[in-house]
Amino acid sequence: MMKLLTSLLVGLTILSAPVYAQSGPLRLEIDEGIIEPMPFAVPSFVPDGPSAAQYAQDISRVIVSDLTGTGLFREISSDAFISRVSSFDAPVQFADWKAINAQALVTGAVNVSGKRLTVRFRVWDVFSGQELGNGLQFAGTTDGWRRMAHKVADQVYTRITGEGAYFDSRVAFVSESGPKDQRRKRLAIMDYDGANVQYLTDSAAIVLAPRFSPTGDRLLYTSYETGQPRIYLLDVGRVKRQELPTQEGTMSFSPRFSPDGRSIVYSLTQGGNTDLWKMDLASGQSVRLTNTPAIETAPSYSPDGSRIVFESDRSGTPQLYIMPATGGEATRISFGQGRYGTPVWSPRGDLIAFTKQNKGRFHIGVMRTDGSEERLLTASFLDEGPTWSPNGRVIMFTRETQGASGRSTLYSVDISGRNLRPVRTPDGGSDPSWGPLQN
Amino acid sequence: MKLLSKVAAIGALTLIAACSNNDPSALGGGAGGGGALVPGSPSDPRSPAYFQQTVGDRVLFAVDQSTLSPQAQTILQGQADWLLANPDFVANIEGHADEQGTREYNLALGARRANAAREYLISRGVAGNRLTTVSYGKERPIEICSTEECYSKNRRAVTVLTGSTLG
Known part of the structure; x- marks a missing residue:
């Protein structure tokens, strides 16, 4: 079966034919050119009773939405279907799916028993007539039906592309409403696709830049509720929070967790000067990591915790630097034209996403950790604040439109630069932080 | 009162x-x-x-700068004179930035601006313990168009009288 699982070749390094193979095993390749999305079909999952009917339909739609949302797959409408799948265990009529050019087929069944929901599914390589991986089942409560749909879609995605999963994940962000000069901001959390938005604060104080812990159980964020920007630690499950210790007469902001979740790195401003500090969360003790008259902010750890990438204007303009996680000498990595900020290390460790400002435009870009191979993925009046999907394949960020009616919206883009799309939220959104894949 | x-x-x-x-x-x-x-x-x-x-409660700054122009120094001199003549008041100096720039950088830049104003007032004799600072970065623009006309008014340090030392 593994021979069918061709890796989704990451476009940065591999150049190959930009289309999926018409014959041979099911495969999906990406390069920097045009991709032909793979046509697939998801006949509505088979409900095993009236109480499962709506769930079966909804779960099927979420699976389709996840897959088409990657830009790598194209749904074949059920209007074109020749076969009807009325039983999960009946043999698949491959000829009927070949005839409508479905490359991949996902079949499934949904069982509801009281509050308990079970989803079974299979993924098929239509042209070889073989099952891709083994049939699986997920069980949970009916309330969690969306998560089960995401888990099925993650399986389909990883089996066909070889990439890590990311649909069953959440995003913390700042929900924004009101005009620019009276913007109301609330901390919020949602599924990666914008569903299930839950608000964690009211809009009484400005809140900024939530950051997920590596396991997704906690959030760091900055709030003005004391009058000064200070860092808060929130237990996501219990919506319980604490103010982290700080020094009188200082501002603290731009926090991020270390990969082990035990400490944070953040900016502390004293006497107008902003440096980087590290705080051990258990003891509340902070140590200074940088000591310059320049602005040092937006720190982010490498996945192994050994290094920190950050932004500093020590050269005269904001640029990106990497230093050991214990502080010490920093190496500049950005040398292109313009100003660089908010670097974020990818979960794979090989790339750094950043905000770039040049000639009055803003971009989200990626570069290798030595600063080479810079590529700009977006351009607009104001794009900023990238965050990585758990598999390092997609970047979410804030886009703000200009003028008096300017509004913030979350967007996502593939690291190839393709598939730029807004993430639908009830109000405006900014400062996304993409959490880990859920268990 | x-x-x-x-x-x-x-x-x-x-x-x-x-x-x-x-x-x-x-x-x-x-x-x-x-x-x-x-x-x-x-x-x-x-x-x-x-x-x-x-x-005049505010001074304006050039793009990405926190140095005080001669005009800003004149206004701050007036603020210092007023604060010295009215010793019962304390002030919080708010630093702000325009929307060009990332959220984090602008927070730090606003802090520089607020501090530049504070240092100037101290240099003119105002006691440091009467002057606190805060930065709002680009979070609290007063003008909302996206041109230099608005940006120039948003790049500011505002001295806000927060009350009296006597309560």
Whole structure:
């Protein structure tokens, strides 16, 4: 079966034919050119009773939405279907799916028993007539039906592309409403696709830049509720929070967790000067990591915790630097034209996403950790604040439109630069932080 | 308001502010104008409204800069004189940035601006313990267009009288 699982070749390094193979095993390749999305079909999952009917339909739609949302797959409408799948265990009529050019087929069944929901599914390589991986089942409560749909879609995605999963994940962000000069901001959390938005604060104080812990159980964020920007630690499950210790007469902001979740790195401003500090969360003790008259902010750890990438204007303009996680000498990595900020290390460790400002435009870009191979993925009046999907394949960020009616919206883009799309939220959104894949 | 003692009417009439900047975050305001000396009104030289409108509560900065222009220094000198003449007041200096720049960088830049204003006031004799600072980065623009006309007004440090040392 593994021979069918061709890796989704990451476009940065591999150049190959930009289309999926018409014959041979099911495969999906990406390069920097045009991709032909793979046509697939998801006949509505088979409900095993009236109480499962709506769930079966909804779960099927979420699976389709996840897959088409990657830009790598194209749904074949059920209007074109020749076969009807009325039983999960009946043999698949491959000829009927070949005839409508479905490359991949996902079949499934949904069982509801009281509050308990079970989803079974299979993924098929239509042209070889073989099952891709083994049939699986997920069980949970009916309330969690969306998560089960995401888990099925993650399986389909990883089996066909070889990439890590990311649909069953959440995003913390700042929900924004009101005009620019009276913007109301609330901390919020949602599924990666914008569903299930839950608000964690009211809009009484400005809140900024939530950051997920590596396991997704906690959030760091900055709030003005004391009058000064200070860092808060929130237990996501219990919506319980604490103010982290700080020094009188200082501002603290731009926090991020270390990969082990035990400490944070953040900016502390004293006497107008902003440096980087590290705080051990258990003891509340902070140590200074940088000591310059320049602005040092937006720190982010490498996945192994050994290094920190950050932004500093020590050269005269904001640029990106990497230093050991214990502080010490920093190496500049950005040398292109313009100003660089908010670097974020990818979960794979090989790339750094950043905000770039040049000639009055803003971009989200990626570069290798030595600063080479810079590529700009977006351009607009104001794009900023990238965050990585758990598999390092997609970047979410804030886009703000200009003028008096300017509004913030979350967007996502593939690291190839393709598939730029807004993430639908009830109000405006900014400062996304993409959490880990859920268990 | 008990602190705002009556002042001589002489001079007040000539000092009525031409500027009418209504910053709701600042104290004072009140019914200005007319020329009648109303304690606490902009015509009262010891009022926060007078500080805000006549002395000038804000200084502006060039793009990505926190150095004080000669004009800014003149305004801050006036602020220092006022604060020295009205020792019961304390102030919080708010640093702001325009929307060009990332959220984090602008927070730090606003802090630089607020601190530059604070240092200047201290250099003119105002006690440091009367002056706190905060940065709002680009979170609190007063002008919302996306041109230099608005940006130049948003790159500011605003000295907000937060009350009295006597409570």
